[in-house]
Amino acid sequence: MRLVNKWGVRDRTLPSSISESRKLPTEEADNGVQPSDGLPCDSIHDTTGKKIISWEPNDKENPYNWSNRRKLFINITCMMTVTNSTMGSSLPSMAIPFMTREWGVTSDTQKVLPISTYLIGYVFGPLLWGPLSEHIGRRNLTTAALSLFTLWTLGCALSPNWSSFLIFRFLCGTFGSAPIAIVTGQLADIYEDSVSRGRALSFYFAWVALIYAGATLIPVVLFLPETYAPVLLTRRAQKLRKVDPTAQVYAAFELEEKGVNQVITKVLTRPIRMILTETIVTATCLYLALVYAIFYISFAAFPIVFQELYGLSPGVTGLLFLPIFGGVLISLVIFSAWGTFLRKSQERNRPWTKKEEYRRVPLAAIGGPIFAVSLFWLGFSAKIDVHYAVPSLAGIGFGIGFQLIFIGMLNYLTDAYEIFAASANAAASSARSFLAVVLPLATTPMFAQLGISGALGLLGGLSLLLSAIPFIFLWKGERIRAGSAFCIALKERKLEMQRKAEEEMGKRDGTTTIGGDSQEEKEVA
Incomplete structure (x- = not known):
């Protein structure tokens, strides 16, 4: 039976034959292998006699349990x-x-x-x-x-x-x-x-x-x-060893390989591998890259529309970005209303709230078409015989759509990948920044060749096409995540944490039996 003290130390040793077979969820996902038991420890060598610490239920030092x-x-x-x-x-x-x-x-x-x-x-x-x-x-x-x-x-x-x-x-x-x-x-x-x-x-x-x-x-x-929980656990283990130099207490994070080769081949390549192998990351990167690039194109497009076409001064043109900011504020109201609706639905145990995709992706599903329509609006209303206020109001829809797309899609990345969220978002950031570098360089030639309506119509059409991605996630997202090595590793980790919590509650009630441990842990005990 596994015993755990108040510091979260598992009061058992790890024979090398067992410890060498276990890997961190990060490592398993990186190698595309489903973790066998979800325990948070990497490939460990020569660890006989070492005790591994982890968070306990309601642990005050766990960042999840910090004060509001x-x-x-x-x-x-x-x-x-x-x-x-x-x-x-x-x-x-x-x-x-x-x-x-x-x-x-x-x-x-x-x-x-x-x-x-x-x-x-x-x-x-x-x-x-x-x-x-x-x-x-x-x-x-x-x-x-x-x-x-x-x-x-x-x-x-x-x-x-x-x-x-x-x-x-x-x-x-x-x-x-x-x-x-x-x-x-x-x-x-x-x-x-x-x-x-x-x-x-x-x-x-x-x-x-x-x-x-x-x-x-x-x-x-x-x-x-x-x-970052692994670093905090490492500090806790170091404190324990400082108090008792003979203690063989370690955080799993300390026992991972941290050599240059490991950093280069596994850590730093993770965002690239996620773009190439994770459908959710790939599709999100593609969509956000286009939207982000269009945002930067607007810095060159607005002078073309409002200075060259309407003859406005640079100062007035700058003020016409304000409707975009107004749209951003409206998007926050929409987000707040959606959050309230979601919370109430969760309290009523609505079945749809159990699905990961229905938490934030609907916001992107709303924002995508609005964003595309705003581009069509700006492009086809910008005419010399139409007052400049009419195309400028397209900025409201632009701000709403832009914000909801980013809130929805990046929230989904964070919810879906959790401890891998930094790498997933790094992939998304690099992809959209790359396109934002390239497309604005083509802004002036594109507007010269296609005209204002043609250029913005093209961008609006591409945005409308990719706005289908959130709807695909709502439809097939659960199946996509089921085939993701990273998502599988996270699921295993959550199951392990849930099992630990149940065991701890059982110990407090005096009902814990060895049957609560896995077969492997029975053999260790």
Whole structure:
């Protein structure tokens, strides 16, 4: 029988023949092999006599059980770090004409580079930060990346020429992309309940640079705690060994291979393998990449529509982005209403609430068609004999659709992959950033060749086509997840945790028998 003390230590040793056969769910999923028992331990060698600690039910140090006040602080701090990235990506857009004039830059392609080079950093950065946060923890990585982001932002401000400015913009994008990949993992760390996690993510998605980055760095360095459970368990085991040097108490995370080869072949390649092998990740990346690229195309499209066609000034054109912000606010109202409806339905035990896909994907299913219609609206209403207010109102639908698509799809990624959420979101971030680099370069030629209605009609048609993806998830998502190695590993892990909780309750009631353990554990006992 397995005994567990108040520290969560399993009071039994692991014979090497048993311990060598067990692998972490992460490792199993990475290798495409279904885990045999879901126990959270990696390939362990020479571990005879070592005791493995894990969380106990209602463990106060488990991030899931932290106070709401502490979770709220983490959520707000994470939102601040993400705002650095989202602000930084488009911050120079209205200043580009002045910078290019000062440095003598005349090429139209060159004028797009301040945003494109930042987004190139977005392509490569998440592939590094997401999986690394699952390997070494979230906090230190966030602190280091944000510190360097602040330094590179200062470099942009002090750049003596165009080339150095672009280099610093690339570095800003690379290090500024860290929160995009890490934050979803942090929220998955602290919110076990999908509704609470979804609400937190919605605020995360709702939207100078140097000052703000420096101000954000202060709470990150001083107050942001580590949220990654394996790292926290490692610290607990280290404390136990410090108190009793003879204790052979370890966290499973400590016993994993952490060599350079392991990091390169398994950890850092995880987002790429998820794009290539996970249908949910592949489809989500494709859809979000298009939507994200269209968002950045709008920075070049709006001047074409409202300055060249209607003859408005740059200042007035900038104000016409406000309807998009209004649409974002409306989307948050829709999200809140959906969350209330979902919660009430769960309390009434409606069968549909048991399905993973019906928690957040319906939001994307609503937002997709709205987003596509907004593009058609802008494209076909932008005519010299139609007042500019009419096409500008398309921004409301644009903001609603954009926000609901991102809330729905990225929430689904987080819910579906949980401990792998950072890698899944890193894959999505890199994919959409890649397309956001490429498509805006074609904006001016596309509008010149197809005209305003033709170019926006093409983008609207593509958006409408891919808006079928959320509906496919609602229809076949459960079957898709059933064939996913990563989702299988998560399911096994949850079953193990549930079994542990039931055993612990049985011990407290004095009803636990050896029959509660698996056959393998009976043999060990």
